[in-house]
Amino acid sequence: MNAPVIVAESPSWQVRLEAPDDFPSVETLNAESFGPGRFAKSAYRLREGVDPVAELSFVAIEDGLLRGSVRFWPISVGGHEELLLGPLAVQTGQRGRGIGIALMLAGIEAARRGPWRGVLLVGDEPYYTRVGFSRLPPGRVKFPGPVDQNRILGLSLKGGEMLTLSGQIRRAKIDHPVTAVGAAVG
Numbered sequence: 001m002n003a004p005v006i007v008a009e010s011p012s013w014q015v016r017l018e019a020p021d022d023f024p025s026v027e028t029l030n031a032e033s034f035g036p037g038r039f040a041k042s043a044y045r046l047r048e049g050v051d052p053v054a055e056l057s058f059v060a061i062e063d064g065l066l067r068g069s070v071r072f073w074p075i076s077v078g079g080h081e082e083l084l085l086g087p088l089a090v091q092t093g094q095r096g097r098g099i100g101i102a103l104m105l106a107g108i109e110a111a112r113r114g115p116w117r118g119v120l121l122v123g124d125e126p127y128y129t130r131v132g133f134s135r136l137p138p139g140r141v142k143f144p145g146p147v148d149q150n151r152i153l154g155l156s157l158k159g160g161e162m163l164t165l166s167g168q169i170r171r172a173k174i175d176h177p178v179t180a181v182g183a184a185v186g
Helices: 020-034 036-040 042-047 099-112 125-131
Strands: 006-009 014-017 058-062 065-077 080-090 118-122 152-156 167-171
Touching (some): 014 099, 020 058, 042 080, 042 167, 058 099, 080 099, 125 152
Antiparallel strands (some): 014 058, 065 167, 118 152
């Protein structure tokens, strides 16, 4: 097996691409960070049945322990292929160390090398502006469910994409069939 490629590090932690073995730890971290209510949010609706972009999924590791993770998901906005950032999760006791910023910067840098033109997220503007996100004008993009319009942020990866981006946000693809929990299939 190849050694993981380190894309960023501090004196004590490293950021690298998420490996298949990281999946259970990432899921546990997301559950601890966001709780069961996360599945009701509009951003999660866009992730249902869709795999995150593997080359944009990063983890922060310290002493063999997962400290944080970030994933990016393919979405379509007004017919254009874009990305949705999230969840970004850092262990509660590890916040404030720069892990979340390093994870986002690794993902954004990798995304700039790909075909995507922009990244959207729903989050706290003061935090995400630190890596270049800014608030989109209310109503310009429409999530498939309720979202606080003041928390929709965007980042252009190429050519000022966020200046003109508008439309309905949809899943760009479906990798796995999605059914309601407990619903009969067939």
